[in-house]
Amino acid sequence: MSGDKAVASSAAPPAIFGMHPSIAVTVVLIAPIIFTLAAYPDTFSLSWNEGRGGFIFAMAFIAAELLGLRQPVSKTKFAIVLALAVLTIAYFAALPLGLRDSIHDAGVAYNVSLIDSWDWMWDFVVMAVFVGASLALLFGKKWYKIAPAGAIYLAGSAAILSLDAFFPYDTLGPLQFIVPIYLQIDQGIVNFIDANIINVGPENPQSTSAPARARDNLLILNGLHGPFALQVFWPSAGVHSMIIYTLVMLAFLLKMDMPLKRKLIFFAIGTFGTVAVNVIRIIALTLYALVVTTNVREWEAFHSVAGEIMFLPWLGVYLGIVMFMEGKRMRRLRQAATPAA
Numbered sequence: 444m445s446g447d448k449a450v451a452s453s454a455a456p457p458a459i460f461g462m463h464p465s466i467a468v469t470v471v472l473i474a475p476i477i478f479t480l481a482a483y484p485d486t487f488s489l490s491w492n493e494g495r496g497g498f499i500f501a502m503a504f505i506a507a508e509l510l511g512l513r514q515p516v517s518k519t520k521f522a523i524v525l526a527l528a529v530l531t532i533a534y535f536a537a538l539p540l541g542l543r544d545s546i547h548d549a550g551v552a553y554n555v556s557l558i559d560s561w562d563w564m565w566d567f568v569v570m571a572v573f574v575g576a577s578l579a580l581l582f583g584k585k586w587y588k589i590a591p592a593g594a595i596y597l598a599g600s601a602a603i604l605s606l607d608a609f610f611p612y613d614t615l616g617p618l619q620f621i622v623p624i625y626l627q628i629d630q631g632i633v634n635f636i637d638a639n640i641i642n643v644g645p646e647n648p649q650s651t652s653a654p655a656r657a658r659d660n661l662l663i664l665n666g667l668h669g670p671f672a673l674q675v676f677w678p679s680a681g682v683h684s685m686i687i688y689t690l691v692m693l694a695f696l697l698k699m700d701m702p703l704k705r706k707l708i709f710f711a712i713g714t715f716g717t718v719a720v721n722v723i724r725i726i727a728l729t730l731y732a733l734v735v736t737t738n739v740r741e742w743e744a745f746h747s748v749a750g751e752i753m754f755l756p757w758l759g760v761y762l763g764i765v766m767f768m769e770g771k772r773m774r775r776l777r778q779a780a781t782p783a784a
Contacts, residue, residue: 456515464516468581469509471524472574472593473502475531479566482535493559493747495566497600500755504691505574505593514589516581524577531573535566550608557611564604571597591694592762599690603683612676619660622680626657629725633733643667643733654733666733671742673732681721684754688717695762699769709765720757724749 459467476498480487488494534542543562550561575594578586633655637643644654645665656663662673677683692713696706731745 456513459516459518459521464514464521465509465512467521468512468516468524469506471521471528472505472509472577474528475535475570475573476502478532479535488747494563497567497596498570500759501570501574501593501597501600503759504596505590508590508592512589514582520580524580527573527577531569534569555608557608560604560608560611564601564608567597567601567604571601587694588698591698592691595690595694596687599687603686607683619677621682622660622675622677623657625680625722625725626660626662626675628722629662629729630655630657632722632726633729636730643730655729662729664729664732666737668733668735668737671732671737673728675725681717681724681754684721685714685717688713688754688758691758691762695765699765700773701769713761713765716757716761717754720753724753727753 456464458464462470479495479498483495486494487499488496546565547558547562550558555561571594574597575586578590578594582589630653633643634653637654643666645652645667652665654665660675662675664671664673692710696710699706727749728742728746732742735745736742
C-alpha cells in the first residue's frame with residue numbers, strides 16, 4: 444500500500460487542454476494582467492498609487508506559487524475559472540468605454556479625498572476577488588495553504604489604496620506616528636555622511652548649518668543645489684510597504700510546515716529588513732534632493748518609483764531565501780527519517 448501511494452503522489456496530474464494543470468491555472472489567473480499590460484502599457488508605472496505596476500508583482504507571486512504544483516484540477520472547475528477570467532478581462536476592456544468615468548463620478552459623489560487612488564483601487568479589488576475566488580474554487584477551503592500570496596498582495600494593495608483615498612496625508616493619525624522617527628534617523632545618517640564621508644551640504648565652506656533638519660513630519664534640506672523642504676506623510680514613509688509585507692509574509696508562513704518559533708524568527712527578521720529598506724528609501728530621496736536636483740518635477744519622478752524599486756525586490760528575495768532554507772531543512776529531515784538500506 445505504501446508503495447502504491449508513493450507512485451500515485453509522484454505521478455503527473457491529468458493535463459488540461461494539453462498543458463500541465465499548474466501551467467494552465469497560472470495562465471488563466473494572470474490572463475487579465477496580460478490583457479491590461481497589452482492594452483494599457485502606459486498605466487504600468489512602478490509607483491504604488493499611480494497605476495497598475497503592482498499587477499506585475501502579483502503575477503510573479505501567482506506564478507512562483509503555482510508553477511510546478513502537482514495538485515490535480517477539475518476540468519469543470521477550470522472552465523468556470525476561465526469564464527471568470529473572461530468577465531474580469533471584460534471589466535478592464537470596459538474601463539475606457541465609460542466604466543472608468545462612472546467609477547470616478549461615484550468617488551466624487553462619495554467625497555473621496557484622493558480620487559486617483561479611488562480609481563486605481565477598483566482595479567486591484569476586481570483582481571483580488573477574481574484570483575481569490577478562482578483559487579478557492581479550484582483548490583477548496585485550503586487554497587490559502589497552496590497559493591495565497593498573489594491574492595493577498597492584491598487585496599492588501601486595494602486596502603492601502605482605499606486608506607489613501609479616504610485618509611490621505613496625515614488624516615490617519617495611527618499610521619502617521621512612525622514618520623517623525625524615520626525622519627530623525629534620516630537626519631542623523633545624512634548629517635553623519637556630510638560630516639564624515641562626502642559633502643552633501645552647501646558649497647559655501649563657511650556654512651555651519653547641517654544639510655538635514657527634521658521636525659515632526661517636516662524635513663528641511665540645504666544641499667548642493669540650494670534649499671528643499673519635504674513634508675512626509677505615512678504612505679511616503681513606507682507604512683504601506685510594511686502592511687503589504689505583513690500580509691504576504693503571514694500568508695507564506697501560514698502555508699509552510701515549520702515550528703512556530705522559526706516562523707516568528709523569520710517574520711521578525713523580515714520586519715527589521717522592511718524597516719531598513721524604508722529608511723534607505725528616505726535617505727535616498729533626501730540625498731537625491733541634496734546632491735542631484737531640487738527640481739520638484741524631477742524629484743517627484745524619482746520619488747514615485749523609489750519605494751517599489753527597493754521594497755518589492757527585497758520582499759521577493761527574502762521570501763525566496765526563506766523558501767530555500769526551509770526546503771533545505773525539510774530535505775535534511777526526510778533524509779534523516781529514511782531508514783538505511
